[in-house]
Amino acid sequence: EVSIHPLDKRLPIGVTYPDPSAIEAAVKLLLNAERPVIVAGGGAITANASNELTRLAERLGAAVSITWNGKGAISEDHELFIGAVGQTGTTCGNKITASADVVISVGCRFTDWSASSYAKGVSFSIPPGKLIHIDLDPREIGKTYPTEVGIVSDAKVALEAILALISEADAKKALAKRETFLADVQKAKADWIAQVSPRENSRETPFTSQRPLVALRKVLDRNGIVVVGSGNTQGSVKQSFPVYEPRTHLTSGSYSPMGWAVPAALGAKLACPDRQVVAIVGDGDFMMSLPEMGTAVMNGINVVFLVLNNSGYMSIRGGQRKFMGRHIASEFTHHSGNGQPYSADITASARAFGLEAWKVEKDEDLESSLKAALECGGPALVEVIVSRDAAGPFATGWWDFPSPAYYEKEQAGYAEMRAREQHL
Template sequence: MKLTGGQIIAKALKNYGIPYVAGIPGHGCWTLLDAFLEEGCEIPFIQVMHEQSAVHLADGYYRASGKPMAAVTSVGPGAANTIIGLGTAYADSTSVILFTGAPATHMRGHGVMQELDRFHSNDFPRVTEGVTKRHWEANRVEELPFIMHRAFNAMLTGRRGPVHVEVPMDVQAEAIEVQIHDLERRMPIGTMRADVAAISAAAQLLRKAARPVIVAGGGAITAEAWNELRQLAEAVGAAVVTTWNGKGAFPEDHRLFAGSVGQTGTTSGNALAANADVVLSVGCRFTDWSASSYRKGTSFSFPPAKLIHIDIDPQEIGKNYPTEVGIVADAKLALQDLLQAFTTADIEAMAATRADYYQEIERQKQEWERIISARRESNESPMTSQRPLAELRKVLPRDGIVVVGSGNTQGAVKQSFPVYEPRTYLTSGSFSSMGWAVPASLGAKLAQPERKVVCIVGDGDFMQSLPEIAVAVMHNIPVVFLVQNNMGYMSIRGGQRKIMGRHIGSEFNLKNGEPYTPHFAEVARHFGLKAWRAETPEQVADALKEALETEGPTLVEAMTSRDAAGPFVPGWWDFPVPAYIQDERQDEYQEGRELEQHL
């Protein structure tokens, strides 16, 4: 079979199960894109409005389904615009495959249009090194079949991550006789099992634990370990807390769910995790946000607590906290093996000692509900950030998906919006990229067309990818966009005020100091969406109900308060106080630094 380089890529993607390709056409990739129109190579193309969004859209597709999607962009700025998307996927370990164009091989180094050549001929691949799991440059069309199965192997095994393939224009156009490799014969069967001795040691620690806590991170969802997680928690009587990306791994209406951990965790989650005697971490990296910058007694206490750390990546074991038992394995298989290590007698013995602990879990959760309920139930106008979320939870089905932007919205949803099923809460937890949520929600809806998908985003975040709502209209992707409008970057303003006592650049104001905002509902209507602006809880409740019942894409603009915008901050974040501030703020910071345990 004689195929061009573009056809080789298109046919391989189709054979390997890629359902969509997102991107923007340009002279550097139009030969590749044309191949998707050829018989046997047809894959639907989703045209976005910015190349960064192409990668974010594919990222959202993966997070909602566990299956990869592809993105294609042109050379030069078209390629460079993807870096934030790649960085977001890399930080959160999600599988995306990106193809970018490049100057023809015989034109390299000539400084042709959109070539970066001053330091090294065609230097873009070097830019991607820090934001991809692996990247390839196809210098000859004969290399493409090999590159294709290696790229899929890299992004779908071990710790997941994005991959990048650069394809020069002449390589896209040249043809050779070729056989597309069978991907199944190029991939391992099964995943990594845990060491038997490590499982035995971990089980023994859990048998002796009086206050066990399980921390579910994003790795628990990637491994699809949610059933095993619930079964193990019930077997050992452990409280379960979640991180940014672990939210959804454990049902939040389960009696053992204790909340979330970290700087914007819940008081219940932080208190129970900080006072645990044994912590089992499942796919958690213990970032500063999840661990309150490692301040002892705030989110965790290692020591005296003993840590069992399960992760697919050996580099994460012991990186931020010392481990009692470090287990390198697939989370699902490791939890299965742990479950098998307990006899019926073990489970009964552990249950017999847990009555007081179960009461404490419930007491801590009730105290958190008392704290958060004031904002959830507030009738103020402008609204608190939590009130629209409470109204959304009333009307969104249990399996509905929320795709959450950065900033205060991210923290508020983490704390006050319960989710019950895996892959129903998606957020850019590690990179916390603004502009991610809107295109990612489109990808999530393409991945789960039968489910309701709501993009929850702040106004500052929304304006970084607002044009992508046109994609929702053009392709009839019925996402509900809930825009929390408080006229600025209020999470940044809050941090500035706390540390410096003043702020700069974090409010959207006119020259005279009056608050400024576009009328997002009106803007959305001009894009072709049905849209509402809600200024009261009653209005937002009605608008959300109608939006979810509407067939096409919709937008609800909820006017929220600048001064009640942020989530509660039960944790700690190591943010250095400038040396010119010498008061209690500096003292508090230095005291916090002294309690950090990661060094």
Template sequence: MPRLTGGEIIAKYLEKEGVEYLVGIPGHGSTNLLDAFNDSAVEVIQPRHEQGAAHLADGYARASGEPMAVFTSIGPGATNTVTGVATAYVDSIPMVVFTGAPQTHEYGEGILQEIDRQKPGDFPSVMEPITKASFVVDDVERLPRTLRRAFQIAVTGRPGPVHVDVPMDVQGAAADVEIPDPANTRAHSRPGGDPESIAEAADLLADAERPVIVPGGGCMLAEAWDEVQDLAEHLKAPVIPTFQAKGIIPEDHDLFVGYAGWIGSTAGNELASNADVVLAIGCRFSDLHTSSFEPGVSFEIPPSKLIHVDIDNREVGKNYPVEVGILGDAKVVTRQLYEGVSDRIEEIGTEDNAYYDEIQRLWADWQERVEERHTDDVPMSISRALASVREALDRDGLVVSSAGQPQETTNPEFPVYEPRTNISCGGFSTMGFGVSAAIGAKLAQPEKQVVDVEGDGSFLMCNQEVACAVEHDIDVNWVVVNNHGWKSIRNLQVDKYGWDRVLNTPFDEETDVDYVKMAEAFNVGYVDRVVKPENLTETLTEAFEHNGPSFVEVIVEPDNPESGAIITGEWDLADLEPTEAE
């Protein structure tokens, strides 16, 4: 057996896992770990903030389906990852995060950057609620087994981040160890659904007159796009994904009808709320997706009969009662359902099919409503800016977005045509996510164009990661739609309390950032600002064709609430009446 240090064990195990990149920032608590990567095939990427490291790994996993490894030092370097790790956890995105920890003989002594007042070396308690598992390795000989378990947990079942706390002396200690083969510790199959439940669900779908299929993020994680499309085409059922499943079916497919929920399409909400059978696959039914569970707005379950498929039994029936609940992998179960339905009925045609005709009419009406927003007014709407982004971007290009008005417009209005080409934070709704996630997405898909559409407020949260892309020459395109402030929240405050109660500072001429100068200061190779919409497509085409990072600021309307999403559903937070002070 070879004699290896803890850092070397980690490096060699990552190689066996096929991990391409280790992303993080060096610190005194990670020097022994990092030194081992001087002789490793794993490339080290250095962002400018540990939150950016986690978002970068997140974007990589969403675009590739494979995990990346993150490393940090002890103390604030470790705590800086929390927002990024929580973002990944809520959306079930795999990664393994290595953090430095006190030397084992100094645990509880309050050494530099130790959290010790509740328990010695207590940072794992911070990570516990936002990871699938958190390990502390107090002996170098246990490290290989812990690594195997960490990756096994991260990528199997419902994926998610896993944390490994590695004391500084364990990183540097040496032991005679064998590096385990990951293939020997993985299940070689995916769990299918119970045959009786599959038969019951297939009966419901075969007899349904108005079925809808609602794929969630679990379908994207399970790579179930072919299965979803095959089943939809057999039933001629409209596909109404969640935003985490955007791209599961091409958005120019005749059965795609947009999305349900607060910022869903009119077509998606109407068809979902009037379905007799709803097949939800890997879907959480969140508040934004369901119009805060208001009956008949986005869904009405019951009387709609719900078939709920998920690999996590905690999600089945959590927010709506099920007619049939099926525990299993989205790809396997959807294939089982397709086979079951195919045994019961022939593929449904489109001729003399009133339901299919309704689907086409409702989608055409929605498309017309979206296109009405693509005017050449100055300043332009975010919708108009996105129309130019779509025109300039390759069909298989990746679009990335963070929380706020750009995301609220991109997700429902920006068409994508392939799986894993929409990278957007979901349930944690994290500002600044896309700045770094786009770098990870480009590392995962180096042959495809990648554009991050950011609001100015969101961009400022993680703008330092532009320097990471420049340093490593990663060809990412940033498009900052500048409406001079945090306008999603400003509009919410106005709607609830009126203009005179707004506590939300706008970024005016005196306080706003000159984003062009900022990008130039980061040494971005292509930088421009666009005001007139007729100039935007040409500018973006040049930016996307530039070999290296590019940055385009687009000036959009600052005060029109409709510069963000088209509101078609409901959301409790937007509708709550203010409480009168007594």
């Protein structure tokens, strides 16, 4: 048990209500739309607006995409869910959202990562698409994209107001116009599943980054909480680990620092002692918080640490190759010069701290080790050896990573995408 200050003494009281005329304008746009998409950001979860967001999607026949921080705003087994947008979004999320004639953004800041550095037609096409932007912070409205209807409001209250103005008759008329759109949604979802399934279901070792996530999803409770580290792990979870409830996916987002997930998972378990909590991290990320294993044991905080070990900073390696055509100090290799990956014995380190720990190098041991860790009754660690070459998510969008003139191989593509950015 832990002692904390009473939260009601620390949290703000009251909500911001929307301008009724803005709500009316938003409803008119939504009812006339042929390809409506709701983009859920972290603000949708902060406002506890998931139920209203899902109801609006169902009433309108609108697809729902998410940002990093919006993961969990709608259950990912919902037929209208299309995945994430942005550089490591899904092909489905990017394609369908970019084709929208009306986008309603709920608590989304349109960062360069989620908006594919604003390259037109990759994640968003605004204009010609029209944007309804709901945000509590007026500075976000119109900051990155021109806004047709800006609604400064608590997200839950705004969505309730929109729902109240859409009658059953109006909803039926709107749905009748969207048969082609909804068929496109299901086709795009099937195409994405076909693309990602080989990595998710691969039995090769070292593992892909996706395979351990599929195994974890099978043994984790539906309301289990995952706390996700940075880099390739973060993107892989976004694409290949479905969550079904708000606040069951916690990630650093924004700056995305290494070293955040392990202590954050300890905090999540203290806040929700009756829920399963798993920290999913890469080896580089994990090593920055290794001493917290002692914290977990001394305080009896029963978190499972899933460490995807590819012996390096593979996300940084990818950025170095993109920027310079080479990499330095991002692969951990043995000093002998034979190119063999180097790694500390993470499993042995965990055991030395007093955790139950498993090292998984064979597919037949994957699910059983994760299940045992969740059921062991104490803090536990599962180290999974993953491939450097198959590490990380699919890069389905665009991120403006400047390519120097001397790296000619990347220059043509970079110039093309920069030109598309300028069309905004």
